[in-house]
Amino acid sequence: VTARLISVDWGTTSLRCYLVGRGGAILDRRTSDRGILAVGQDGFEATLLNEIRHWRSSAPELPVVMSGMIGSRQGWHEAAYVPCPAGIQDITANLHSIAVQGCGPIWIVPGVDTRSKTGRPDVMRGEETQIFGALTGLGCTDALFVLPGTHAKWATVVDGRIVGFSTYMTGEVFSALKDHTILGRLMATPPSFDASAFERGVTNSEGTQPGDLLNLVFSARTLPLSGQLGDDEVESYLSGLLIGAEIRAAHTRGRRTADTVHVLGGAALTARYIDACKILGISAKPIDGECVVLGHVAIADAIELPDSS
Amino acid sequence: VTARLISVDWGTTSLRCYLVGRGGAILDRRTSDRGILAVGQDGFEATLLNEIRHWRSSAPELPVVMSGMIGSRQGWHEAAYVPCPAGIQDITANLHSIAVQGCGPIWIVPGVDTRSKTGRPDVMRGEETQIFGALTGLGCTDALFVLPGTHAKWATVVDGRIVGFSTYMTGEVFSALKDHTILGRLMATPPSFDASAFERGVTNSEGTQPGDLLNLVFSARTLPLSGQLGDDEVESYLSGLLIGAEIRAAHTRGRRTADTVHVLGGAALTARYIDACKILGISAKPIDGECVVLGHVAIADAIELPDSS
Numbered sequence: 001v002t003a004r005l006i007s008v009d010w011g012t013t014s015l016r017c018y019l020v021g022r023g024g025a026i027l028d029r030r031t032s033d034r035g036i037l038a039v040g041q042d043g044f045e046a047t048l049l050n051e052i053r054h055w056r057s058s059a060p061e062l063p064v065v066m067s068g069m070i071g072s073r074q075g076w077h078e079a080a081y082v083p084c085p086a087g088i089q090d091i092t093a094n095l096h097s098i099a100v101q102g103c104g105p106i107w108i109v110p111g112v113d114t115r116s117k118t119g120r121p122d123v124m125r126g127e128e129t130q131i132f133g134a135l136t137g138l139g140c141t142d143a144l145f146v147l148p149g150t151h152a153k154w155a156t157v158v159d160g161r162i163v164g165f166s167t168y169m170t171g172e173v174f175s176a177l178k179d180h181t182i183l184g185r186l187m188a189t190p191p192s193f194d195a196s197a198f199e200r201g202v203t204n205s206e207g208t209q210p211g212d213l214l215n216l217v218f219s220a221r222t223l224p225l226s227g228q229l230g231d232d233e234v235e236s237y238l239s240g241l242l243i244g245a246e247i248r249a250a251h252t253r254g255r256r257t258a259d260t261v262h263v264l265g266g267a268a269l270t271a272r273y274i275d276a277c278k279i280l281g282i283s284a285k286p287i288d289g290e291c292v293v294l295g296h297v298a299i300a301d302a303i304e305l306p307d308s309s
Numbered sequence: 310v311t312a313r314l315i316s317v318d319w320g321t322t323s324l325r326c327y328l329v330g331r332g333g334a335i336l337d338r339r340t341s342d343r344g345i346l347a348v349g350q351d352g353f354e355a356t357l358l359n360e361i362r363h364w365r366s367s368a369p370e371l372p373v374v375m376s377g378m379i380g381s382r383q384g385w386h387e388a389a390y391v392p393c394p395a396g397i398q399d400i401t402a403n404l405h406s407i408a409v410q411g412c413g414p415i416w417i418v419p420g421v422d423t424r425s426k427t428g429r430p431d432v433m434r435g436e437e438t439q440i441f442g443a444l445t446g447l448g449c450t451d452a453l454f455v456l457p458g459t460h461a462k463w464a465t466v467v468d469g470r471i472v473g474f475s476t477y478m479t480g481e482v483f484s485a486l487k488d489h490t491i492l493g494r495l496m497a498t499p500p501s502f503d504a505s506a507f508e509r510g511v512t513n514s515e516g517t518q519p520g521d522l523l524n525l526v527f528s529a530r531t532l533p534l535s536g537q538l539g540d541d542e543v544e545s546y547l548s549g550l551l552i553g554a555e556i557r558a559a560h561t562r563g564r565r566t567a568d569t570v571h572v573l574g575g576a577a578l579t580a581r582y583i584d585a586c587k588i589l590g591i592s593a594k595p596i597d598g599e600c601v602v603l604g605h606v607a608i609a610d611a612i613e614l615p616d617s618s
């Protein structure tokens with residue numbers, strides 16, 4: 001298979017490069033810990049060229065498509081956010097191009113921003129590419145996505161455009177509560193996942209106000225203190241509380257456009273979200289495949305990058 | 310004025326002793342950092358006797374009333390929780406008595422526990438005494454209280470009994486978010502309180518689901534990132550978001566029994582809660598005075614402790 005482009009997912013703490021063939025087949029891949037925080041402002045070009053040198057030796061003009069925090073203010077070059085509604089044409093019209101001597105075109109995909117109804121801004125950078133890749137894989141133009149993680153993103157796509165999204169700090173709040181509040185003190189170490197404690201957390205995550213969460217999380221202390229939850233169940237219970245609360249809130253907001261939630265993330269976390277949706281009676285499906293790469297291929301298709309073969 | 314009792318507020322990190330006269334006048338006081346965590350299981354008696362030795366030298370039989378974490382499993386002796394509804398007679402009927410050679414009676418006040426409508430347990434230890442003291446000061450038998458802090462307590466009192474309460478981990482969640490998530494990175498140091506940023510946070514704390522809080526707090530990142538909030542405003546804004554969310558949720562739950570929220574805490578935090586209530590159109594009043602001492606006097610009155618004069 002002939003190589004068509006190099007796909008680069010460059011985040012805060014990791015750098016993933018893929019050699020991609022026609023039709024999106026991954027021909028080769030390289031992963032390193034050279035995220036943008038580990039690479040100085042002057043080191044991006046050298047780091048990239050070093051990572052992809054073997055692939056370029058036979059095809060120096062291969063185009064490179066990059067997304068993630070590499071396009072942030074702390075990255076190689078800031079690619080300004082594209083406002084919602086943002087379709088793939090809006091993305092390609094705002095790619096940031098970098099010229100490097102002896103290289104084919106290098107593009108940075110911009111992030112996307114939006115505003116809540118009450119005017120609070122929200123941003124994503126990297127997730128837009130995964131979403132466009134997932135749409136390609138699904139072969140549809142309307143969908144509701146969740147990308148679980150440190151900062152989980154819920155995004156609604158209508159007619160192929162991201163019309164709105166919301167960030168939930170679920171992963172980071174979970175870590176902060178676990179490692180830096182009294183809630184962690186009753187947790188068994190090493191942690192192990194307990195499905196029934198997780199389910200109990202999801203079930204208990206109900207309420208009518210944002211502030212209820214400040215009260216709900218205290219049950220991760222009072223239940224074990226009163227002998228109603230084992231030390232080895234506390235962590236899974238707290239995870240269920242937070243993920244359940246996130247899904248209830250985000251799905252209420254997003255379900256106008258879709259009945260099924262498409263879950264796009266790592267295997268373990270995706271499984272938890274699928275479980276939690278099931279407990280809450282919400283239809284959910286995992287998205288398989290390397291969505292970043294599919295997204296870069298879709299972007300390359302949209303701008304009709306020169307065929308380097 | 311003749312001394313009537315020794316009032317002891319013995320918490321996790323501090324020990325406060327008061328020499329109290331007839332009518333509740335504070336004749337003398339001593340504060341130390343000998344909280345229960347700093348005192349080993351075998352050191353409670355020696356620590357107490359050392360703190361109050363000057364007072365006892367002239368009146369060795371003075372009764373001692375103690376409340377706070379000294380009555381927890383990690384304290385001197387566990388005084389089992391009294392269930393709601395809990396009035397002062399329920400408390401005095403469950404005091405734990407400790408006999409120490411050559412001393413007057415030493416009593417530990419029990420904590421109070423309750424259950425949410427969905428069966429989640431909640432507990433307080435020490436706050437019950439402050440609430441009974443505040444009731445004495447107010448001269449009423451029905452009131453809604455908030456005791457702000459690391460674990461804020463909202464308690465409803467009807468006919469002189471605590472009929473229910475809820476804990477909100479607002480203070481501890483605020484610290485964890487500030488010091489251990491990305492939200493702290495955009496905060497100016499040293500922090501300074503900004504009243505208008507606090508108000509903006511309170512105003513923005515609205516939502517319809519517990520999980521909305523996981524999204525709302527992200528605005529403490531996106532607003533400064535997009536230039537809509539200064540670095541020196543982020544901390545006050547986040548404080549307003551969390552305190553506002555807590556008050557909206559707790560007041561919704563508590564207002565069936567009272568229109569006015571009585572705020573019982575340290576001066577700075579009490580002022581923030583009064584401000585936040587005002588912004589939300591909720592009537593709120595600070596409680597002045599040493600409520601712990603007033604509570605111990607009320608308990609002593611209820612059990613008719615022997616007059617040591």
